[in-house]
Amino acid sequence: MSNPQELTTFAVKTYRYLRLSIVVVVMSLMASVLIERAHVSCWQGSISAYYYTPVQAMLVGALFAIGVSMIAIKGSTDREDMLLNIAGVLAPIVAFVPTSPSSRACTSAPFIGGNTEAYINNNVLALAIGGGLAIVVTIGVALLTHKAELRRPDSGSIIGILLGVALLAVGLVWYAFFRDSFLERAHGGAAVVMFFIIWVVMVFNARSAESPYRNIYTATAAAMVLSTIAVVVGGLIDNGWRHQILWLEILQLGAFAVYWLAQTFEHWEGGVPTGEAR
Numbered sequence: 001m002s003n004p005q006e007l008t009t010f011a012v013k014t015y016r017y018l019r020l021s022i023v024v025v026v027m028s029l030m031a032s033v034l035i036e037r038a039h040v041s042c043w044q045g046s047i048s049a050y051y052y053t054p055v056q057a058m059l060v061g062a063l064f065a066i067g068v069s070m071i072a073i074k075g076s077t078d079r080e081d082m083l084l085n086i087a088g089v090l091a092p093i094v095a096f097v098p099t100s101p102s103s104r105a106c107t108s109a110p111f112i113g114g115n116t117e118a119y120i121n122n123n124v125l126a127l128a129i130g131g132g133l134a135i136v137v138t139i140g141v142a143l144l145t146h147k148a149e150l151r152r153p154d155s156g157s158i159i160g161i162l163l164g165v166a167l168l169a170v171g172l173v174w175y176a177f178f179r180d181s182f183l184e185r186a187h188g189g190a191a192v193v194m195f196f197i198i199w200v201v202m203v204f205n206a207r208s209a210e211s212p213y214r215n216i217y218t219a220t221a222a223a224m225v226l227s228t229i230a231v232v233v234g235g236l237i238d239n240g241w242r243h244q245i246l247w248l249e250i251l252q253l254g255a256f257a258v259y260w261l262a263q264t265f266e267h268w269e270g271g272v273p274t275g276e277a278r
Contacts, residue, residue: 015073019264022069025062030139030250032058037109041146045102046245047253048094048187050191053107060095066240067091072096074272083162087197089131089167093190097183104240118185124175138164157276195252199224202259209266216262227251 071088075081206217231248
């Protein structure tokens with residue numbers, strides 16, 4: 001029989017390292033982009049466009065790891081937890097459905113992927129199967145351990161399950177019957193919604209956290225808004241600027257990393273809020 005106190009300690013450490021891993025993964029992705037830039041004389045138009053460079057494995061792996069981490073981390077409230085789950089599901093879509101290449105010449109090695117649609121078909125279908133299995137397992141675990149929760153219409157568990165089913169169903173219909181639209185818009189749409197959800201989560205924490213973390217979350221949320229405005233204005237001023245999305249993604253990911261670093265220290269001793277704190 002495991003010692004409950006030891007299990008609590010292990011759980012706290014797991015959440016601590018899980019949050020820190022998000023920061024490390026973001027920094028690793030940035031490092032990969034900088035390493036590639038050191039070997040060429042130009043930038044791609046966006047971080048997403050580095051899919052067509054040697055950064056590809058790091059880009060896809062980072063987004064997938066971040067997505068899984070956001071799903072695994074329990075939010076401070078049921079509402080926040082559901083939002084993190086949705087953002088976590090969208091992150092692999094951003095990874096598996098690449099944007100159009102901004103400059104095939106701006107790479108230290110030629111892209112050898114060939115037909116990207118074949119990659120997308122395989123990865124999206126595998127993700128859908130994995131998502132379906134996750135939903136089945138979630139329902140099974142809920143039935144076995146939290147039967148009472150499933151009977152409550154306002155239960156976070158049942159709402160989370162329904163949102164997962166809806167998101168999976170909409171994505172599959174879009175992918176199966178509107179393939180061209182999916183290939184063209186799924187990447188950008190998923191990225192925009194994912195970052196918006198992350199911003200909403202920051203706002204929630206900015207309103208509920210205590211100082212100094214409230215100030216940090218307010219600053220990260222504000223940074224996401226201000227960076228978006230600055231990039232849009234910069235693009236309007238300079239019609240020849242071709243790196244708006246690149247800088248927007250860098251600034252957004254920077255705020256994202258700072259947020260998770262602050263979350264790590266805020267919940268350093270407790271893992272996740274429980275009881276009245278939750």
